[in-house]
Amino acid sequence: MEVIMADFILLDEDFSDFPIGEFPYDKNHSAMGEYHFIHYPGYYGKWYDPVCNHVYNGQGASWIISEYNGKHFMEQMRIRNDKPHRTFPMLTSGDRFWRDYTITASVRMFTTKWGNAGIGFCCQNSANLLVLVFEEHELRLEYRHKEDVTVLDSVPFDYNCDDTYVLKAEIKGSHVICSVDDKVYFDLDTEYARQGGKVAITATIPTQFGFVNVTTSESTAASIDAARNAYKAECEDAQAHYPKMKLLKKIDLKGCGTGRQLRFGHLLGNGEYQMVMAQCQKRVNRDAYGTISCLTAFDLDGNILWQHGEPTDNHDIGTISADMPMQIYDIDGDGFDEVITAKNFEVLILDGKTGEVKKRAKTPFSTPEEDGTIIGVPDKIYAFDRINPDGMRICNFRGLEKPRDILIKDRYCRVYALNDDLEVMWHFQSDKNTGHFPFAIDINGDGHDELLVGYNMLDCHGNKMWTMPVNEDHIDEIVPGRFESGPHKGTKFFACVAGKEGFLISDFNGKLLKKDGIGHAQRVSLANYLPNRPGYEMVVVNFWGHQGIIYFYDSEGNQLWEMENELNGNLLTPVNWTGDGQDFILLNADVERGGMIDGNGIQVVKFPDDGHPTMCAEAVNLYGDARDEIVTWDYDSMYIYTQDDAPKDDVYAPFKYPDYNASNYRGEYSYREKWW
Structure with missing residues (x-):
């Protein structure tokens, strides 16, 4: 008698384990995740949201869990995907080792006037996958990679906002069979299927997903486990050949901690490292005009050497996603690093040993004739009469034996070159966004730094040499x-x-x-x-x-x-x-x-x-x-x-x-x- 083997279940999801509400997300839609590791609280189940977008600020979650007639649904809530560039909201599940499976999911679109909705599969990452989607009253099989979308096949499909459709994709090697409500629409071979990978639900319009099932054969499930274990073993073998991490120090930051506003240097001139942490505040508009509220200097035993400003244990003080104007450097050549910073519209040079002010100067004026042409600021007007420095670097525009010039900048438009007496030598107002941290380098071997300011290259006097196209x-x-x-x-x-x-x-x-x-x-x-x-x-x-x-x-x-x-x-x-x-x-x-x-x-x-x-x-x-x-x-x-x-x-x-x-x-x- 023939024995029929049951399919192996990789995923059986009806969203019933999710509480009614929002799928976890960054409620500030901030840039903190650019260089901070942030895990947002909430229940994720077996799903991952790979999409973040600052234009979602004030718009709540991308995904919510709803209920109707005792059933839970996962719903996508975004209505556009063109900013900051082409983006496809999705949730993914599984791992890159999955292959040769069948994914089935129910999809109901709440609007049919624009956008797309469907399922993803063979997903190596959220910008490298196959998708079966409804769009422009067609059913399409597409390959998405980076910024490109390739339509592999399409047929007319008269979908509506009231019906729920069951989408299915069966993958075996390079062979893909796609159906809706058990009717096959695509049966083809594509090399993109061979890569295998995660599954996804995806939509650029409000869409309701009721279930997602993924099955494979027992033998394929075993080979998936074998591939995953082989990678794990390869990692473990490599880890055995290299030094492991040994904890050397634990430091209590004593309520003076912050995010990545941290600098290391030699404040005491003893050959050992010390550090300075900056707590910050936001002004006017999110991170556009961040300012330092307190500097705390520590040694690496956790002893506070000095403070400039008033510390706080309010963690919101550290959640700023911009550079603060602060560097540690021996700007005067006395053998001790100074702390060069800016606060309250002044550029300051602080004694590294004590935090006392050695030099100070007002920041430059934002002149009225510039205000109408400044780019990259909220509301198209600069908020202050004087420049609020966004970042700072040490340069060598004068061609000295060692760098002794200071570059400050506003958020995205102007840079100012100061000498070590804090006098403005020159400034440049850019017609293109300056970016966050211009790069100073002697590109022509004359001993003077040139400056790449965004897409523009300046000479050591602040004159434009060329611009990228x-x-x-x-x-x-x-x-x-x-x-x-x-x-x-x-x-x-x-x-x-x-x-x-x-x-x-x-x-x-x-x-x-x-x-x-x-x-x-x-x-x-x-x-x-x-x-x-x-x-x-x-x-x-x-x-x-x-x-x-x-x-x-x-x-x-x-x-x-x-x-x-x-x-x-x-x-x-x-x-x-x-x-x-x-x-x-x-x-x-x-x-x-x-x-x-x-x-x-x-x-x-x-x-x-x-x-x-x-x-x-x-x-x-x-x-x-x-x-x-x-x-x-x-x-x-x-x-x-x-x-x-x-x-x-x-x-x-x-x-x-x-x-x-x-x-x-x-x-x-x-x-x-x-x-x-």
Whole structure:
């Protein structure tokens, strides 16, 4: 007698476990997740929401759980998907190892005038998947990847707002069969199906989903488990070969903590590191005019050295997603780092040992003739008579033996170059968005810094030299690089993440060499992530829209792989953990899916499950040998980790971004030596 084997259930979801209300989300729709790891409270079940969008501010949740006649439904509530760029709201479930399954789901659209709704499958990440959707009174099978949507097949379909439709997709290898209410509409082969992956419900209009079922065969379920276990074993094998994290310090921040407004330097001139944390306040409009409310200087034993301002244990003080004007640097050459900052419309140079003011000057005026042409400010008018500095970096415009110039900027339009007496040498009002953290570099070898301000390059006197052929959005991060192989060998370049313009690579004359439309590109780093390959590899992550997808490129800018760890706050900081010349990529401080990965996407170092703070993380060489330590912190405490082996002599010491130009919006690099 023939034995009929039952299908193996990968997902059986009717949303009955969800309480009526909202699916968890960032109620502020803020940029905190760009470089903080934030887990929003609530019940997630087996689902993940990969979409965040600042234009949703004030609009509540994207997904709600409703009830009718004793049944629960998951409903999508957004009505547009064109800002900040093309975005497809969705919830995903499963993992990238799923393959060869059947997904069935019920879909009811509450409007049919525009938009689309349906199911996703073979989803390697939220911007790499197949979808079966209703749109423009058609049923379509599409492949979505990055910014592109390819219609693989379509048929007319007279759907309405009252009926509920049961969509089904059956995947076996490259073969896909798609049906609605048990009627087959598409039966075809596509290589995109072979990648396998998660399932999704997706809509750009108000839509109600009643159930989602995913089944496969017993044998396929076993092979899925085998693939997942093989990856886990590969990670565990790699982790066994590298030093683990050893907790070195726990620091009580004594009610003076903050988010990533943290700087490290040598305040006491004793060769040891100290740190300064800035608490902040928002003025006028969200993060547009953030200001420092209190600076607290600590040593690494947690002793408060001094404070400038009044601290608070109100955690809202730290939730600002912008750079604050603060650097630690020996600006006067006396052997002790000063703290250079701005508060209450003054630029201040504070004594690093005591916090006392050594120099002060009023910030420049926002002149009336400029006010009508300022870009990037709320309400199209600057809120104050004087500039409220948004960020700060140390530069060398005068060509001195060491940098002694200070660059300040407003949010997105103007930059001001000050000398070490806090006198304005020049200022530049940009016709294109300046971005968050302009990059100073001597590109012509004359000993003076030039300045890449967004898409514009300025000379050391603030005159425009050239501009990239890009006008939209702004550059979040900039890294200088040099091609070590390929057709552009020897060419120096800037690797830039530019919001909805994606990942850009231009030469030192502003000519675009590469452009990848990955959505809103947010962070970038270059380092020796794959020592067996030539040059330095590049890694990029996106945020607004489809957040948290990591794209990895070779040294010539060709993509090698992409992955999604379903976490925000992925830093992509290069870490000199082993001291052998290979860099690891720091993601965030999550115990399970954070930690460090190598250039193949293998998790090589995990955080211990020891109750450490997870909101912020950073790699800094604080102690012992030339290898980096890892610092994690939140508003209340800080943990510092080092390698669990003994310090090593003569280990690799890379050339990295200097401590005195810290920023939440600086691209990171780790090179064998400085080459510019």
